[in-house]
Amino acid sequence: MLLSELPTPAVVIEKSRLEANLRSMQDLADAQGVALRPHTKTHKSVFIASRQRELGAKGLTVAKLGEAETFAAAGFTDIRLAYALYGAEKYARLARLLPTCRVSFCVDTPEGALAASEFFAAEGEPVDVMIETDIGYHRCGVRWDRPESAAFALWVDSLPGLRVCGILTHAGHSYYGPQSEGETLADSLKRVSNLERDRMLEFAVSLRTAGVKAAVSGDLEISVGSTPSIRYLTNREHEGFKITEIRPGNYVFHDMTQVNLGVRGLESCALTVHATVFSKHKNEDGSERLFIDSGKKVLTSDGAFRAEGYGQILYDAGNMVPMPHAVINALSEEHGWVLVRGGSTLNVGDQVRVVPNHACVVVNMQPHMFLVDGDEVLQTILVDTQGRVV
Ligand SMILES: Cc1ncc(COP(=O)(O)O)c(C=O)c1O
Structure with missing residues (x-):
């Protein structure tokens, strides 16, 4: 089947770019002496996770228990739930x-630790937990630099049913870009990457x-993560500790967020949305309004760092050349509004x-994606964990 014969909208994955992304992250992990435990939230697919494992990934990361269940059923045997799991039904x-599967999860509050301990103490073998650590993003986690955080970790380790196997952080602030005058994009990624490494190593010493x-x-x-910060990871030894694993997710596909942050160029974007122009009108100022069949339910309303609009339309998809003067400047549920200054062809x-x-x-909105080689559709890739948010 040819790509042009696919009903649209369709989420399309270019095989050669996917493969290059998978290989280059595995190479980076190998060069830095860390295990690659990719976050599956990006591809949500057993097919791509299996390829990551073939290339050397040591395990998987998931956000939700439902995702862990899907990957465990597919034969994966080491899964990290990078999330502070809470509730007896979930523990069960x-x-x-x-x-059949080693599953570890995060703990960052006394309430969470006690609830998990109460359940797993009755189970026999203790379960592995990671102390979720805040190194500056301020989402979840205990502060890396507070004495009470190390004391918390020791207390969790002493609770029946739990075993502290590690510390985990997500440097989501790697997505914020430059934070001071004169700081370049690359500087900002390096800064967060170094902070993430150094603060985690410091926290390990205090444990x-x-x-x-x-x-x-x-x-x-x-365990550290995030595609932008990993780009500049340089592992180092500090008082006997080194970073042991990385959990990037987005790198399998990349997107406009990564392009605008300077993590990778358009040529590394493996995922595109294939859409059809279904309506076209002139504006009074001479510009054009085109409508594509991909609105919020396909492109999602997420913005991106320094992005103009809701995605980059390509002029030449084979060579990833952007279309000049065309901006997806608004989305309705089913309509992508494209403003073309000066008119278009x-x-x-x-x-x-x-x-x-x-x-x-985008992937989470789809039941499947299409793997392509140029104009040829090779196969369907199921989005196995679509909607597995519980
Ligand atoms: C806990 C955790 N680990 C790893 C990642 C992967 O980050 P990225 O998609 O930037 O690679 C995320 C992303 O949200 C995350 O929340």
Whole structure:
């Protein structure tokens, strides 16, 4: 089947770009001496996770228990839930996975730790938990630099049913870009990457001083993540500790957010939305209003760092050349509003390709994606964990 024969809208993955992205992250992990535990929230697919494993990924990261269940059922045996799981019903579901799959999850509050301990103490074997750590993003996690954080980790380690196996952080502020006059995009990514590494290593030392068993024995897992910050990771030893694993997710596809942050260029964007122009009108100022069949429910309303509009329309998708003067400047649920200054050569019935602002959310809206090699559709890729938010 040819790409032009696919009903639109369709989420299309260019095989060669996907493969290059998967390989280059595995190479980076190998070069830095860290395990790659990719976050599956981006592709949500057993097919792509299997390819990551073939290339050397040591395990998977998920956000939700439902995702862990899907990947465990597909034969994955080591899954990190990078989330502070809470609730007896959830612990019971997680416990059902443990005979065939190591599943660890995050703890960052006394309430969460006590609830998990109460459940898993009755289960026999202790379950592995990671102390979620805040190194500056201020989402979840205990502060890396507070004495009470190391004391918290030691207390969690002492609770029946729990074993602290590591510390985990997400440097989501790597998406904020330059923060001071004169700071370049690359500088901002390096700054967050170095902070993430140094603060986690510092926290590991404080856990050892406090007496957390895995830190004392040297087995503490130190997990960092985010596609922008990993780009500049340089692992180093600090008082016997090194970063042990990385959890990037978005790198499999990249998107306009990564392009605008300077993480990668358009040529590394493996995912595009294939859409059709279905209406066209003139504005009074001479510009044109085109409508593509991809609105909020396909492109999502996510903006992107320094983005003009809701995705980049390509003029030449084969070479990833952007279309000049065309901006998706608004979205309704089913309509992508494209403003073309000076008019365009596009007509009703023409097909376009769009690099979305945020690929992960685009994938979550779809039951499947299409793997292509240029104009040829190779196969359907199921989005196995679509909607598995519980
Ligand atoms: C906890 C956690 N780990 C890893 C990631 C992966 O980040 P990215 O998609 O930037 O690679 C995310 C992204 O949201 C996350 O929340």
